[in-house]
Amino acid sequence: MSQPVAPVRHVLIEGNKSYHNITEDLCSPTEKAPSREWIVVFALSTAFVGLYVFAIVWTVWKGIGSWNLNRTINWGWDITNFVWWIGIGHAGTLISAILLLFRQRWRTGVNRAAEAMTIFAVICAGQFPIFHMGRVWMAMFTIPFPNTRGPLWTNFNSPLLWDIFAISTYFSVSVLFWYTGLVPDLATIRDRATGFRRKMYDLFSFGWTGSAKHWQRHESLSLVLAGLSTPLVLSVHTIVSFDFATSVIPGWHTTIFPPYFVAGAVFSGFAMVQTLMIITRKVLNLQEYITINHIESMNKVIVLTGTIVGVAYLTELFVAWYSGYIYEQFAFYNRVFGPYWWSYFGMMFCNVVSPQLFWSRSIRRSVAWTFFMSIIINIGMWFERFVIIPTTLARDFLPSSWSLYSPTWVEISMFLGTMGVFFFCYLVFTRVAPVVAVAEVKAILKVAGDQYIGPKAKKAHGHAQSEPAPKQEEEKL
Amino acid sequence: MAAQSKKVLYGLYNDEEELKGAIKTANAQHLNIMDVFTPFPVHGLDPILGLKESRLHIMGFIYGSIGALFAFLAMTWIFTSDWPIVFGGKPYWSVPAFIPIVFENTVLYSAWGMTITFYTICGMWPGVKAKTLDNRITDDKFCLAFDVTDSNDSEVKELQGFFTKTGAAEVNVKTM
Numbered sequence: 001m002s003q004p005v006a007p008v009r010h011v012l013i014e015g016n017k018s019y020h021n022i023t024e025d026l027c028s029p030t031e032k033a034p035s036r037e038w039i040v041v042f043a044l045s046t047a048f049v050g051l052y053v054f055a056i057v058w059t060v061w062k063g064i065g066s067w068n069l070n071r072t073i074n075w076g077w078d079i080t081n082f083v084w085w086i087g088i089g090h091a092g093t094l095i096s097a098i099l100l101l102f103r104q105r106w107r108t109g110v111n112r113a114a115e116a117m118t119i120f121a122v123i124c125a126g127q128f129p130i131f132h133m134g135r136v137w138m139a140m141f142t143i144p145f146p147n148t149r150g151p152l153w154t155n156f157n158s159p160l161l162w163d164i165f166a167i168s169t170y171f172s173v174s175v176l177f178w179y180t181g182l183v184p185d186l187a188t189i190r191d192r193a194t195g196f197r198r199k200m201y202d203l204f205s206f207g208w209t210g211s212a213k214h215w216q217r218h219e220s221l222s223l224v225l226a227g228l229s230t231p232l233v234l235s236v237h238t239i240v241s242f243d244f245a246t247s248v249i250p251g252w253h254t255t256i257f258p259p260y261f262v263a264g265a266v267f268s269g270f271a272m273v274q275t276l277m278i279i280t281r282k283v284l285n286l287q288e289y290i291t292i293n294h295i296e297s298m299n300k301v302i303v304l305t306g307t308i309v310g311v312a313y314l315t316e317l318f319v320a321w322y323s324g325y326i327y328e329q330f331a332f333y334n335r336v337f338g339p340y341w342w343s344y345f346g347m348m349f350c351n352v353v354s355p356q357l358f359w360s361r362s363i364r365r366s367v368a369w370t371f372f373m374s375i376i377i378n379i380g381m382w383f384e385r386f387v388i389i390p391t392t393l394a395r396d397f398l399p400s401s402w403s404l405y406s407p408t409w410v411e412i413s414m415f416l417g418t419m420g421v422f423f424f425c426y427l428v429f430t431r432v433a434p435v436v437a438v439a440e441v442k443a444i445l446k447v448a449g450d451q452y453i454g455p456k457a458k459k460a461h462g463h464a465q466s467e468p469a470p471k472q473e474e475e476k477l
Numbered sequence: 478m479a480a481q482s483k484k485v486l487y488g489l490y491n492d493e494e495e496l497k498g499a500i501k502t503a504n505a506q507h508l509n510i511m512d513v514f515t516p517f518p519v520h521g522l523d524p525i526l527g528l529k530e531s532r533l534h535i536m537g538f539i540y541g542s543i544g545a546l547f548a549f550l551a552m553t554w555i556f557t558s559d560w561p562i563v564f565g566g567k568p569y570w571s572v573p574a575f576i577p578i579v580f581e582n583t584v585l586y587s588a589w590g591m592t593i594t595f596y597t598i599c600g601m602w603p604g605v606k607a608k609t610l611d612n613r614i615t616d617d618k619f620c621l622a623f624d625v626t627d628s629n630d631s632e633v634k635e636l637q638g639f640f641t642k643t644g645a646a647e648v649n650v651k652t653m
Contacts, residue, residue: 018617019516019616019617020616020617023516023615023616023617144551144555151559151560152560153555153559153560155562155564156552156555156556156574156575156578157564157567157571157574159577161578162577162578162581165577165578165581165582166577166581169581169582169584169585172585172588172589173584173585173588173589176588176589176592177588180592180595183601184517184615187607187615188516188615188616190607190615191609191612191613191614191615191616192612192616202604202606202607203603203604204603205607206596206601206602206603206605207600207601207602207605207606207607207608208601208607208615209514209607209608209609209614210514210515210516210614210615210620211512211513211514212512212513212514212515212519212522212523212526212528213512213528213599214599214601215515215517215518215519215522216518216522216523216528216530216531217531217533217595217598217599218518218595219518220530220531220533220534221533221591221592221595223534224533224534224537224587224591225588225591225592228537228541228584228587228588229584229588231580231584232581232584235577235580235581239577242577439516439517439518440517442516442517442617443517443518443519443520
């Protein structure tokens with residue numbers, strides 16, 4: 001019996017797909033030889049990975065003096081980039097965890113790639129604080145373990161240490177979540193493969209069979225991991241913001257930071273997901289799985305979080321004025337009209353003004369506009385972190401130590417290099433695993449496929465609760 | 478322990494609704510289903526297969542509690558007895574500052590513990606050879622399997638008849 005379908009429910013899988021079509025479309029990119037575009041971009045990313053390695057070796061060999069940091073501005077591009085990458089690394093878990101809890105079906109089209117992106121972004125983010133330590137071989141001292149140094153422990157009261165815990169937990173839990181979701185799909189590739197490929201996928205799919213009990217446990221595990229990841233993802237950027245908020249620097253010492261950072265992280269993360277998915281769906285021909293409806297849903301999240309960020313910027317300004325505290329007032333005056341005024345206006349324009357275009361439905365549903373806007377937002381969010389970090393430090397309490405800062409080629413190379421690392425990892429991922437969650441898309445086919453719902457529906461809606469005798473169903477059609 | 482070779486009679490269905498119908502018929506005829514394999518989690522299978530709710534989440538709670546306790550007690554011990562240090566005039570036992578790390582450790586232990594438990598109880602690890610009945614089960618076929626190691630010919634015939642009646646697209650025997 002066909003049941004009424006809520007009019008708000010969008011078609012998420014187009015092209016009248018069967019289960020086999022889904023397998024074929026999503027697995028075949030890993031089985032074919034890479035396209036020319038892939039090879040070109042891969043070569044380019046590899047070159048940037050080389051640049052990254054060079055910059056790192058240079059930094060370690062020469063010391064942090066090869067960066068342009070100084071006594072006044074001791075956090076520059078490094079921490080800016082760190083916060084930028086960590087923010088980007090928030091969309092994956094948000095899509096896969098929070099949207100799973102909210103039962104948003106459109107997540108299935110983009111969650112796998114977004115989670116992969118999260119993991120790679122966190123890898124890139126981690127580089128900056130680690131190498132900012134200077135003597136990077138001492139990095140293990142941040143880990144509390146019984147030792148012969150006193151015994152000297154880490155300071156558990158320090159937000160910087162909380163960061164270590166938050167980011168390492170976030171990274172490892174994201175990897176678990178992502179990989180556990182990936183196992184059934186790797187088994188799908190395994191069962192299509194022969195020879196050496198089959199052996200490799202046999203190894204990495206852990207002997208998955210698709211037994212009903214295994215699926216039940218798999219779903220239970222996914223749900224609890226989603227439940228755990230939801231506060232986790234909120235905690236990560238909250239703790240990153242504590243790095244600033246618990247300091248006594250005017251402009252940093254604000255209680256608004258945690259929600260403002262989390263909203264900004266979701267905002268920039270979704271922008272990066274849009275950038276990547278728009279390219280991926282075109283190159284891998286996945287327009288029927290990552291539809292305009294998916295893009296529109298993400299644009300709605302972008303306009304919401306962009307507006308939250310905008311409100312946060314204005315609240316900061318208001319509270320600085322209202323506080324009656326001259327140092328706070330000066331910090332914000334300096335942000336807007338100081339030597340780095342261009343980054344403040346860049347931030348305002350890219351993050352607050354430009355996303356408002358997404359109130360228009362036709363712009364929200366335009367691939368070209370979305371791609372353009374996603375780049376603008378990525379730039380804007382980088383400006384935001386730059387505004388918060390070097391701009392605030394440049395004008396501190398003592399005018400005698402006021403300073404300015406511009407990066408050296410080492411810092412620029414390291415940043416461009418992490419982009420190489422990011423795209424390198426992502427491109428490898430598109431070659432070894434399906435970029436769209438195969439099993440999850442199959443699971444929503446009957447409630448989101450265009451043959452079941454929407455104007456082109458030909459079949460009864462898939463939620464038949466009564467026992468379906470298949471032949472009778474065909475007669476009804 | 479070496480697994481004894483098992484003879485399995487299985488039918489492949491093209492649709493999850495056909496599979497569910499077949500399971501209900503099998504239940505009505507008191508047939509002993511060995512297992513059901515599907516390409517994706519089919520909702521509504523658990524009750525008709527008589528699968529109890531997974532207790533994995535209870536383990537998740539236990540692991541999480543261990544993580545929380547461990548983090549809290551370790552920080553307490555370090556800051557009050559092993560090496561007490563005054564940070565900014567705060568008390569040694571600065572409990573509010575422990576909250577972030579206690580939280581992170583709870584999540585860490587719970588997630589890792591549950592995942593490791595999941596793979597262990599499912600018998601899944603890198604290098605485990607999948608006991609796949611048919612390659613298309615991870616693609617688009619829904620499989621219902623009976624253990625026929627100790628069945629005689631007439632019982633097998635009866636099961637084959639069952640598969641034909643319930644609309645299985647294919648029926649095969651595999652020894653594994």
